[in-house]
Amino acid sequence: MPIVRFVREGRDVLCPVGTNLRELALAEGLELYGLKGRLGNCGGCGQCITCFVEVVAERGGAALTPRTSVEDQKLRRRPEAWRLACQALVQESVAVLTRPQNGRDAQAAAISAAQREPLPEGRIPLPQPEVDEEMVGESPQENDEL
Numbered sequence: 001m002p003i004v005r006f007v008r009e010g011r012d013v014l015c016p017v018g019t020n021l022r023e024l025a026l027a028e029g030l031e032l033y034g035l036k037g038r039l040g041n042c043g044g045c046g047q048c049i050t051c052f053v054e055v056v057a058e059r060g061g062a063a064l065t066p067r068t069s070v071e072d073q074k075l076r077r078r079p080e081a082w083r084l085a086c087q088a089l090v091q092e093s094v095a096v097l098t099r100p101q102n103g104r105d106a107q108a109a110a111i112s113a114a115q116r117e118p119l120p121e122g123r124i125p126l127p128q129p130e131v132d133e134e135m136v137g138e139s140p141q142e143n144d145e146l
């Protein structure tokens with residue numbers, strides 16, 4: 001599963017392939033919207049142009065699904081790395097800056113750090129069951145007798 005690194009918030013979030021980036025951010029309680037979006041947004045329909053994220057690093061060059069026709073139209077005058085979170089589905093691990101229109105310069109160090117630190121391959125080890133050191137080597141029958 002891919003990992004989305006939210007640079008501004010300093011959070012790595014594991015998600016299934018195909019996860020909608022807007023829904024992931026909101027489910028994690030992250031502030032995706034600036035003031036205008038907080039006052040009113042389209043709920044993910046691609047119409048309000050307030051759910052900007054900037055892709056600052058990605059694995060494989062296509063970590064998010066390609067820009068939709070809505071994004072092509074709405075992001076004409078925005079930087080190429082900007083996306084509408086509601087239109088983007090996660091395919092690979094990616095680092096994004098939420099609200100790139102607000103205080104991006106103040107995030108320069110965090111962006112550089114995110115770009116230097118390799119994105120995880122998207123696989124994290126499964127949690128291992130806790131092993132009681134005193135029980136190691138004992139047969140199940142012996143355990144039953146305890």
Ligand code: FES
Nearest residue numbers: 044046049051086
């Ligand atoms: S939520 Fe309105 S354009 Fe994304």
